[in-house]
Amino acid sequence: MSVTPRALALDALERIERDGAYANLLLPELLRRTGLATRDRNFTTELVYGTTRMRRACDFLVDRFLTRDLEPRVRNALRLGAYQLHFLAMKPHAAVGETVEVAPKPARGLVNAVLRRVAEHPVVWPDEATRLSYPDWIVTTLEAEVGREAAHATLAIMNEAPTVTERADGYVQDLASQWVAAAIEAQEGEAVADLCAAPGGKATLLAATGARVVAGDIRPGRIGLIRSNAPGLAVVAADAARPPFAPGCFDRVLIDAPCSGLGTLRRRPDARWRVDAGAPERLGLVQKQLVSAAVGLLRPGGTLVYSVCTLTDAEGLAVDDHLARAYPEMKPVEALPAPWEAHGRGARLLPHAAGTDGMYLLRLRRRA
């Protein structure tokens, strides 16, 4: 018998949860091996990504009618059914019947009974973290740092599938990343270092300005990605905390730092369940080291651009506080236009402002 979207989705959900597989890597691989038509592939993707994002909300929907713990495959079948009923607003006869069919045989009666009750009973959410389906720490951190209303709008839009933006050269890259590259304002002939560059999305845009770009990354395995995305670029495998360059030799340095990624949760459905609450503080320490080293590479009058695809202050304002204290010779450059909003001396881009990824960006110029 050929595989169905729901059967494939259930396998994927189990592997994402049990084996820690990355949804955006696992699913294309699983789909490649099936003969599913495009429409069914798209439906499978919707089921897997959606149920993974809304895992906490789906658990709440079904837990109202459960009195005991379930084995993971049964729980995932229930989540899958609840997702179709509640978030895809599918008719119960299709959503319940076909989900029951892919559930483990001994549990089919239970899955049928619980999903029917989910279909019949309106939900009263206990709190926003459950309704929006995020870990508590992400919701409380963003509520405190961007405000309740903006946090909820941002978290809601990150439950939707991302828009795909293709550049004129065919490279697929979110607009927010393109705006970060533009904010560097690299000029023809300038020496520009992009020291956390893989896979090379921003480096390719920098090179297109006619600047002389050096792209580095600490992971040798990822250097190959820069090479294939930007043939002809000077690349180097190096730790940006100890960059192998002479002091003062660059006009501009970009540190597009490793971060908690809370601004890109729409494209990585399982990421919210992976990142731990300690990550922003931990990454903040690394980010401070990276920007400190970058300052030393700038010629007088040179510009540092620091960016992260996240929204926590530990990785934004706190990094700037460190720079302000340690390098008073570094002064902010003009403010960025909307949809960026000023945040301390830098700028923040909230996902719901323009339907992009979320970012924090800081531009500082070294006194000439």
Ligand SMILES: C[S@@+](CC[C@H](N)C(=O)[O-])C[C@H]1O[C@@H](n2cnc3c(N)ncnc32)[C@H](O)[C@@H]1O
């Ligand atoms: C946000 S990604 C960069 C995305 C890239 N700028 C683009 O636009 O395609 C961060 C990168 O930093 C690299 N990285 C992490 N720690 C680093 C370090 N200490 N030095 C240099 N690169 C590092 C990671 O391997 C990862 O490729």
